[in-house]
Amino acid sequence: MTTFTPETAAEVLNIVRWAVGEEMPLEVVGHGSKRGIGRPAQTEHTLDLSGLTGVTLYEPEELVLSAKAGTPLAEIEQLLADNSQQFAFEPMDYGPLLGGTVGRGTVGGALGANLSGPRRIKAGAARDHVLGVHAVSGRGEAFKSGGRVVKNVTGYDLSKGLAGSWGTLAVVTDVTFKVLPAAETEKTLAIVGLDDGEAAAAMADAMGSSAELSGAAHLPVSVGGRFLDGAFSSEARTLLRVEGVGPSVDYRIDLLAGLMRPYGTVEIIEPPLSRTLWQEIRDCKPFADGTSAPVWRVSVAPTVGHKLVDAFRRAAGANAFYDWQGGLIWLRMEADPEAEILRGLIAHFGGGHATLVRAAPSVRSAVPTFQPQPQALAALTQRLKKQFDPRNILNPGRMATS
Amino acid sequence: MSGLLLPKPDAATLAKREEIIADMRIIVPGEGIVEAESGMRAFESDGLTAYRQLPLVVVLPETVAQVSRVLKYCHERNIRVVPRGSGTSLSGGALPLEDAVLLVMSRFNRILEIDLANRAVVAQPGVTNLGITQAVEHEGFYYAPDPSSQIACSIGGNVAENSGGVHCLKYGLTANNILGIQMVLMNGEVIRLGGKHLDSEGYDLLGLMTGSEGLLGVVTEVTVRILKKPETARALLIGFPSSEQAGQCVADIIGAGIIPGGMEMMDRPAIHAAEAFVHAGYPLDVEALLIVELDGPQAEVHHLIERVEAIAHKNGCTTNRISNSDEERLSFWAGRKAAFPAVGRISPDYYCMDGTIPRKELPRVLSGMRELSEKYGLGVANVFHAGDGNLHPLILYDANKPGELERAEAFGADILRLCVNVGGVLTGEHGVGVEKRDLMPEMFSEEDLNQQIRVKCAFDPNHLLNPGKVFPQLHRCAELGRMHIHRGQMPFPDIPRF
Numbered sequence: 068m069t070t071f072t073p074e075t076a077a078e079v080l081n082i083v084r085w086a087v088g089e090e091m092p093l094e095v096v097g098h099g100s101k102r103g104i105g106r107p108a109q110t111e112h113t114l115d116l117s118g119l120t121g122v123t124l125y126e127p128e129e130l131v132l133s134a135k136a137g138t139p140l141a142e143i144e145q146l147l148a149d150n151s152q153q154f155a156f157e158p159m160d161y162g163p164l165l166g167g168t169v170g171r172g173t174v175g176g177a178l179g180a181n182l183s184g185p186r187r188i189k190a191g192a193a194r195d196h197v198l199g200v201h202a203v204s205g206r207g208e209a210f211k212s213g214g215r216v217v218k219n220v221t222g223y224d225l226s227k228g229l230a231g232s233w234g235t236l237a238v239v240t241d242v243t244f245k246v247l248p249a250a251e252t253e254k255t256l257a258i259v260g261l262d263d264g265e266a267a268a269a270m271a272d273a274m275g276s277s278a279e280l281s282g283a284a285h286l287p288v289s290v291g292g293r294f295l296d297g298a299f300s301s302e303a304r305t306l307l308r309v310e311g312v313g314p315s316v317d318y319r320i321d322l323l324a325g326l327m328r329p330y331g332t333v334e335i336i337e338p339p340l341s342r343t344l345w346q347e348i349r350d351c352k353p354f355a356d357g358t359s360a361p362v363w364r365v366s367v368a369p370t371v372g373h374k375l376v377d378a379f380r381r382a383a384g385a386n387a388f389y390d391w392q393g394g395l396i397w398l399r400m401e402a403d404p405e406a407e408i409l410r411g412l413i414a415h416f417g418g419g420h421a422t423l424v425r426a427a428p429s430v431r432s433a434v435p436t437f438q439p440q441p442q443a444l445a446a447l448t449q450r451l452k453k454q455f456d457p458r459n460i461l462n463p464g465r466m467a468t469s
Numbered sequence: 470m471s472g473l474l475l476p477k478p479d480a481a482t483l484a485k486r487e488e489i490i491a492d493m494r495i496i497v498p499g500e501g502i503v504e505a506e507s508g509m510r511a512f513e514s515d516g517l518t519a520y521r522q523l524p525l526v527v528v529l530p531e532t533v534a535q536v537s538r539v540l541k542y543c544h545e546r547n548i549r550v551v552p553r554g555s556g557t558s559l560s561g562g563a564l565p566l567e568d569a570v571l572l573v574m575s576r577f578n579r580i581l582e583i584d585l586a587n588r589a590v591v592a593q594p595g596v597t598n599l600g601i602t603q604a605v606e607h608e609g610f611y612y613a614p615d616p617s618s619q620i621a622c623s624i625g626g627n628v629a630e631n632s633g634g635v636h637c638l639k640y641g642l643t644a645n646n647i648l649g650i651q652m653v654l655m656n657g658e659v660i661r662l663g664g665k666h667l668d669s670e671g672y673d674l675l676g677l678m679t680g681s682e683g684l685l686g687v688v689t690e691v692t693v694r695i696l697k698k699p700e701t702a703r704a705l706l707i708g709f710p711s712s713e714q715a716g717q718c719v720a721d722i723i724g725a726g727i728i729p730g731g732m733e734m735m736d737r738p739a740i741h742a743a744e745a746f747v748h749a750g751y752p753l754d755v756e757a758l759l760i761v762e763l764d765g766p767q768a769e770v771h772h773l774i775e776r777v778e779a780i781a782h783k784n785g786c787t788t789n790r791i792s793n794s795d796e797e798r799l800s801f802w803a804g805r806k807a808a809f810p811a812v813g814r815i816s817p818d819y820y821c822m823d824g825t826i827p828r829k830e831l832p833r834v835l836s837g838m839r840e841l842s843e844k845y846g847l848g849v850a851n852v853f854h855a856g857d858g859n860l861h862p863l864i865l866y867d868a869n870k871p872g873e874l875e876r877a878e879a880f881g882a883d884i885l886r887l888c889v890n891v892g893g894v895l896t897g898e899h900g901v902g903v904e905k906r907d908l909m910p911e912m913f914s915e916e917d918l919n920q921q922i923r924v925k926c927a928f929d930p931n932h933l934l935n936p937g938k939v940f941p942q943l944h945r946c947a948e949l950g951r952m953h954i955h956r957g958q959m960p961f962p963d964i965p966r967f
C-alpha cells in the first residue's frame with residue numbers, strides 16, 4: 068500500500084510509467100473530497116496529486132488562468148475573487164454532502180468531475196470553460212490538448228473529453244480555464260407556495276423571458292426548513308436568480324415580479340442572503356445530513372423533472388428538490404437506491420441520467436453508480452477507455468456500470 | 470493545387486465504381502445519387518476553392534436508416550466516406566477524395582421539434598444555422614452562434630467545425646450551445662449523445678464530436694439551446710490612431726468586467742476596403758476601428774454604454790459614435806459584415822486566415838504581419854474578433870500571376886506560426902481540414918497528435934471517415950495501440966510518499 072505524492076508533472080509521468088510496466092492499478096486523487104462517488108477503488112496504490120500545486124498563469128484581462136492540477140480550488144477562487152472574477156461554472160462543493168469538510172477539492176478534480184452549479188443553465192459546466200490540459204495517459208505518455216485562448220478548434224478537444232472522466236482516462240497535471248468577471252450584484256425573486264408542477268411552469272416562463280436568469284430552483288416544503296436556517300420551513304419557494312450590474316438587476320427583478328405575480332406571492336431576497344441561499348442549493352445542503360443514505364443526482368429535460376419525481380415517489384420513499392429550471396433533481400432515498408425503477412422512469416420521460424453520488428461503499432459496489440448506456444454507446448465508451456488506458460491502470464472500475 | 474498530399478486512392482475501390490453506384494442506388498433510391506461528372510462538379514470543392522477533386526460518387530441520403538446502411542456498406546468494403554453539409558468550410562474539410570463516397574446531408578433539412586418550455590430545438594443536420602433562428606424568432610427566440618456564413622452553413626457542419634460568430638464572446642461557441650446529437654458511426658451503429666437534459670452520462674463524447682471535422686461520425690440530428698432575444702442592442706463605433714490604443718481599449722473594457730455581445734476590430738486596409746464597398750460612414754483617418762455591441766435589458770445597455778464610452782475616451786479614441794436606432798446599429802455592422810467581399814473587390818483573390826492569439830499580443834502580431842507582408846510582397850487586411858483574440862488576416866493575391874497562390878499560402882503559414890509562437894493557435898473557428906493539416910506539428914508533438922488519433926481509432930478504427938484531413942499522418946490504429954513499456958524500478962527514491 069503506497070501513496071505517491073508527486074510534485075512535478077515529470078514525477079507523475081514516472082509513476083504512471085512504473086504502474087503501466089508493473090500492471091499496478093492506481094487510485095488517482097486530488098484531495099479525495101469526491102472519493103465517495105463511483106465504485107469504491109480496490110487498488111493497492113494511490114496517486115495523490117495534492118502536492119502538485121501552484122497557479123502558473125493568471126492574466127485577468129485575458130480572462131485566463133492556468134494551474135497545476137492539485138491546486139486547491141478554494142485558493143483559486145479566492146485569487147479570482149480578489150480580482151472581481153470567478154469560474155462562471157460555479158463549481159459545487161461535494162464535501163458537506165459526502166460527510167467531509169467544506170472547501171476541499173482541487174482544480175483537477177473540478178475538471179475530472181465536470182463540476183458545475185446553479186449557473187449551469189446559463190454559463191455551462193467545467194467542460195464549457197476548460198481551454199487546455201497537460202495530462203499523462205494510462206499508456207504512460209504525456210500529452211497536451213487545447214491552449215490558453217478561448218477560440219480554438221485546432222485538433223480534437225481532448226480537454227473536454229477529460230471533463231467528467233473521473234480520472235479513468237488520463238492523469239491531468241495542468242489545466243487552463245477561462246475565467247470571467249464576477250457579477251457586481253445579485254438578487255433572487257421567490258414565489259411562495261407553488262407545488263412542483265406549478266413551479267415547473269413558472270420556471271419555464273421565467274427562463275423564456277428576457278430576464279436572463281442565472282439560477283432557477285424549486286424547494287418543496289419538505290426541504291424548505293433546511294435552507295437559510297429554516298427561513299422557508301412553512302411553504303415551498305420557487306427561486307429565480309438575477310445577476311449583473313445594479314440597474315440591470317433591479318430592472319429585471321421588476322420585470323420578473325410582474326411576470327410571476329399570477330403564480331403567487333413574490334418576495335425579493337437581497338444580495339447577502341441570496342448568495343448564501345444559492346451556495347446552499349449548489350452544495351445540496353438539505354441532504355448534507357451526516358448520513359450515508361443514498362442520494363441521486365438526476366439530469367432530465369427541465370419540464371419533466373417533477374413528473375419523474377411524482378412517478379418515482381409512488382414506488383419508493385424519497386425526498387427531492389430541483390435546480391436547473393427543474394432539470395436537475397437531487398433525490399434522497401429513505402432506504403435503498405432503487406436504481407432500476409429510477410432509470411426506467413428516466414427512459415420513460417425522454418432520457419437523461421442518474422448518478423448515485425452518495426451511498427455506503429457496499430451499495431456502490433453493487434449498484435451501477437453511473438448511468439448504464441445502450442449497447443453501442445457502451446461499446447464506444449469501452450473503446451475510448453482502451454485508447455487512453457489499455458491496461459486499466461487509472462481508477463479501474465470507478466465508472467463501471469455493470 | 471499546391472502540393473497537397475491526399476491519401477493514395479484505393480485502386481480496388483476505383484475499379485468497382487459501377488458496382489458501388491448500383492448498390493448505393495438500392496440503399497438511396499430516387500434522386501439521391503449523383504454520378505455524372507457534370508453533376509458532381511458542384512461538389513468538387515468547399516469554401517476553400519483552391520482545392521478541387523471529384524468524388525467517387527455523391528450520395529444524398531434522406532433518412533437515418535439510409536445513412537446507417539451507406540456507412541455499414543462502406544465499412545464492410547473498406548470504402549472511404551467524406552461527409553458534407555453545405556460545403557462552406559474554409560479549410561477544405563469537405564474536400565472530396567477520388568475514391569470516396571461524398572455523403573451530402575443537405576436533404577436532412579427539417580426542424581423536427583420546437584420545445585420552447587425547455588428552450589430547445591431539434592433539427593436535422595442539413596438545416597441552416599439561420600434556419601433555426603427563423604423557426605423560433607416569431608416567439609422572440611434565437612440560436613446564438615452566428616457564423617457569417619449563417620444563411621448557408623448547416624447546423625451539422627457547425628457541430629463538425631465547432632463554429633463561432635461575432636456573438637460567441639458572450640454566448641459561447643457551438644460546443645456551448647448544443648445539448649445533444651444523434652450520430653451514425655462508421656460501422657453503421659446509431660447512437661445518441663445528450664438530449665434536452667444537461668451534461669453527459671459518461672465520457673463527454675459530445676465534447677469530442679464538436680469540432681471533429683467529420684472524422685468521427687456522421688451527425689444526423691442536433692438538439693440546440695435557444696435563447697430569448699435580448700431586449701435591446703446598441704453599438705459603438707470607435708476609431709483609434711493606433712492598433713495599440715484599440716487593443717488597450719478592448720483590454721480595459723474586459724478589465725472593467727464588461728463582456729459585450731460583440732467586439733470587432735478592423736485595421737486600416739480593411740476599413741478602407743469596407744467603406745469603399747458599402748459606404749457605412751467609417752472614419753478613414755484612423756488605424757483601427759472597433760465595433761462594440763452591448764445587448765440585454767435596456768437598463769443594462771444604457772448603463773454599460775456610458776462606461777464603454779468613457780473607456781474609449783480614456784484610450785484616446787478620435788471618433789466615437791453610438792447607435793441611436795437599430796438601423797444605425799446595423800449600419801455600423803454593414804462594413805464589418807461585408808469585409809470579405811469588400812476585400813474581394815480590391816484584390817483579384819484573397820486568402821482568409823484564422824489564427825487566435827492572446828489579445829495582448831496583438832501589436833506584436835500586427836507588426837510581424839507587416840514585416841511578412843513586405844517579405845512576400847503581398848498586401849494584407851485584418852478583421853479581428855477582438856474580444857476573444859481570433860484574427861482573420863485576409864491575404865491579397867492574384868491567382869493568375871504565377872507563383873502568387875504559393876506565396877500567399879507560405880505567407881499564411883508564417884502568420885499562423887507567428888500566432889503559435891506568441892501562445893496562440895492555428896485555427897480559432899475555421900478548422901484544420903486540409904489547409905492547416907501540415908502545420909499541426911507547429912502546435913503539437915508527435916505524442917499529442919497520436920493521442921488525438923487514438924480517439925479516432927475508438928470511433929473509426931480503419932480510418933475510413935474523412936481521411937487526409939486534420940492529421941498530417943494517420944498512423945494505423947494497430948501501430949498506435951502498441952505499448953512501449955518503460956520498465957524500471959519502482960520510482961521510490963526521489964518521490965515523496967507516506
Ligand SMILES: Cc1cc2nc3c(=O)[nH]c(=O)nc-3n(C[C@H](O)[C@H](O)[C@H](O)COP(=O)(O)OP(=O)(O)OC[C@H]3O[C@@H](n4cnc5c(N)ncnc54)[C@H](O)[C@@H]3O)c2cc1C
Nearest residue numbers: 554555556557558562616617623625626629632633683688
Ligand atoms: C463567407 C464565409 C463566412 C464564414 N464565416 C464563418 C464564421 O464567422 N465563423 C465560423 O466559425 N465559420 C465561418 N465560415 C466557415 C463555415 O461556414 C463553417 O465552418 C460551417 O460550420 C461549415 O458548415 P457546412 O455545413 O458548410 O459544412 P461543410 O463545409 O459541408 O463541412 C465542414 C466539415 O464538417 C463535416 N460535416 C459536415 N456535415 C456533417 C455532418 N452532418 N456530420 C459529420 N460531419 C459533417 C465535413 O466533413 C467537413 O469536415 C465561413 C465560411 C464562409 C464561406
